[in-house]
Amino acid sequence: MGGADGRYRVILVDDEPMILRSLRAAIPWDELNLEVVGEAKSGDGALRLAREVSPHLIVSDIRMPGMDGITLLKELKADQERRLIVFISGYGEFEYAREALREGAFDYLLKPIDHEELTETISRAVKIIDQQTADDQMLHSVKMLSLLARERMLTEFIEGNRSPLQHMQWLEDSELEHGYIMAVVQLDHYLRLNEQWSLDEKRLWLFAVRNVLEEWCVLHGGLTVFPFRSGEWVLLFPNLNDERQVEIGRDLVDLIKRNTKLSCSVGFSANVKGIDQLGGAYELAVHALYQRFYSGEEGVYTGSAITDIPAEISSEAKYPKHLEIKIVESVRTLHKERLLELFDQTKAYIEEHGYNRDMTQRLLVELSVVVYRQFEHMQVLFEWSLEELLQELYTSDTLQQLMDAVKNRFSQWMTESRMAQSKANVRTVMGKAKEYIEDNYQKDLTIEEVSELADLSISHFCTLFKSTTGYTFLEYLTECRIKKAKSILLNSDVKVYQVAPLVGYQDPRYFTQVFKKITGQTPSEFREAVSHT
Known part of the structure; x- marks a missing residue:
């Protein structure tokens, strides 16, 4: 994986300080998703x-x-075979x-350095590193997981946690064709815990x-276990079968509480077959x-326990999915x-379909x-929990009372969310960032500096x-610098080579x-063309 911000790490090596400075300044490292982490x-x-x-x-x-470079290459390859090395050599060093190249260098370029050629070479190297990283992260079996599982595994990799792979028995298509069941384990009150914990905690x-889950899975014949959200x-x-599901679920709940003092709940899907059913199995388990919101926390819930949902709303055609999407x-x-x-x-949808009180409650709870x-998911934490809203729904007798409960609660949460996110108006902050760039373009300005300002x-x-300006940070900084350079070229006699440091x-x-x-x-061409107009 890359550094803390996802960029790949680069070191520059040369015994001439001027060349080191030139390499650091002339190559668009940020644009290439690279970070120079040191020089030697x-x-x-x-x-x-x-x-x-x-x-x-x-x-x-x-x-x-x-x-010399050859010895360095051998030592580096011994430490990490796939590490990429680009050499810069003089005309008299072709044999070196x-x-x-025979020893495994990625490429070499002749001095004097052509920065465009070097940038293109480094860009090719980045593509190789991208592929290596993708290969490391995905391995060969991830391609066979459903889109849902694959997305979550990618999320796990992006967060820098690869340990689930070490104990994972990767699934072959034939294993899932025999049929399987999915269990989803969720920590109770996780959002509140997340607010209380420090990052290290x-x-x-x-x-x-x-x-705990990985060790238990290995000992009890589980096919795999991996973090999702x-x-x-x-x-x-x-x-x-249902009896074994409940037994396993209780075992997991007790095991996690005994080892971590945390409470959790477990939901099971129905028995399914085939890799293409992974996404559906997850939805069933969730x-x-x-039901946790009906029965309380720290429970085990199976798919068979919710088969009593009336057909009118258990059918996807009758549940207002189109409204759910718009509401979300x-x-x-x-x-x-x-x-x-x-x-x-x-x-109006509920009235049109004539749902009774129980059916309406079920629909609104879901x-x-x-x-x-x-x-x-938006990391909004409130003074109260969802259970309070559900309790209000259970005690409401009319459709209007039910809808008022939902509208009032979520309307209030929406207001609080706006207040929580009004700490900084995006356009105002971005305006200040643009002003700062325009006032400091001539300096060695970094995205880290401007992000910190914002x-x-x-x-x-x-x-x-x-999204606000239509430019990336580097594009906007470059635009400011070139705009100022044009002004200097038009309105002064400053020599071209002297303009460069004046604009950064x-x-x-x-x-x-x-x-x-x-x-x-x-x-020079620009100045000359303008002078003849």
């Missing part, structure tokens, strides 16, 4: 640094004092370069639960868990007026659980900045390349 001026220093920071890519001179508790795990078993979207976008309008449409889960994570800042480029040659890429002309 000798082969010995590079080897020590590589063992310390474990880079994905090394860009190195081939002849240096002490340990050829030997480096959260990692510790989730790691403890994961270990935070505070939730999926287990697959060969077909089980649907079984909806209104919550996601915090559109309160639209939410209330959709609840009115839900009331809808409330879905909407509440959307609030949970009080946002780098990934969140990038998303908001792109320490390497005039790279400045010229960027200017031409943006305008279609070199700075």
Whole structure:
């Protein structure tokens, strides 16, 4: 995996400080999803640094004092066979370069360095690293999992946790064709626990639960176990009857409580067959868990226990799925007026189909659980829980009372969500970020610096900045620099090579390349063309 922000790590190696500075400044590392994590001026220093920071890519001179590039390559390959090394060599060092390729170097370039050529080479290396990372993360069997399971496994990998793979018996198609059942384990009150725990405590508790489940699964014939959402795990078993499901579920609940002091609930799907049923099995198991809101926490719930749902609403055609989708979207976008309008449409739908009190309660409970889960995914925590809303639904006697309970509660939650997210108006924050870039373009400005100014994570800042301005951070910074460069070229006699540092480029040659890429002309051509108009 990459660094904390997902970028691949790079170290630069050369005994000439000027070349090191040029490499750091001239290559668009951020754009390539790379981070320069260190520099070394000798082969010995590079080897020590590589063992310390474990880079994905090394860009190195081939002849240096002490340990040369070939020896460094051999040592690095011995430590990590797939690590990529790009060598830079002089014209008189071709034999060294050829030997480096034989020993497994990714590529070599001749001095003087052509930064465009080097950028293209590094871009190719990134594609190789991307593929290696994908291969490591997915392995060969993940491709056979359903889209639902695959998405969650990818989420787990993105979070940097690969340990589920170490004890996982990967599923062959034939194993699932014999039939299986899915259990979903959810920690009770997880959102509240997540609010109370520090980051280290959260990692510790989730790691403890994961270990308990993995060890239990190995000992009791489970097919596999893996984390799904935070505070939730999926287990697959060969077909089980209802009695065995309850027995296993209670065993899991007791085991987790005994080892971690945490309470959980377990929901089971019906017996299913085939890999293509994984997504459906998950929905069945989660649907079984909806009963937790009727019976209380720390329970075991099977799919057979909910077969008494009337056909009118157990059928997908009768449940207002189209309204559910729109309601969830209104919550996601915090559109309160639209939410209330959709609840009115839900009331009209219930009246149209003539649902009695019990059927209406069931429908609204299921809808409330879905909407509440959307609030949970948005990391919104309230003073009260969903159980309070469900209790209010159970004590309501009329359709109007039922709908008022749902509308009032979710309307209030929506208002609180807006307040929680009004800490910073996105356009205002992005406006300040743009002003800061426009005022500081001539400096060595980094995305980390501007993200910190906006009080946002780098990934969140990038998303908001792109959606607000239409530019990536690097594109906007480049636009500001080139715009200012044009102004200087038009309104002063400053020499072209002197313009570069005035607009944030320490390497005039790279400045010229960027200017031409943006305008279609070199700075000199631009100045000359304008002077003749």
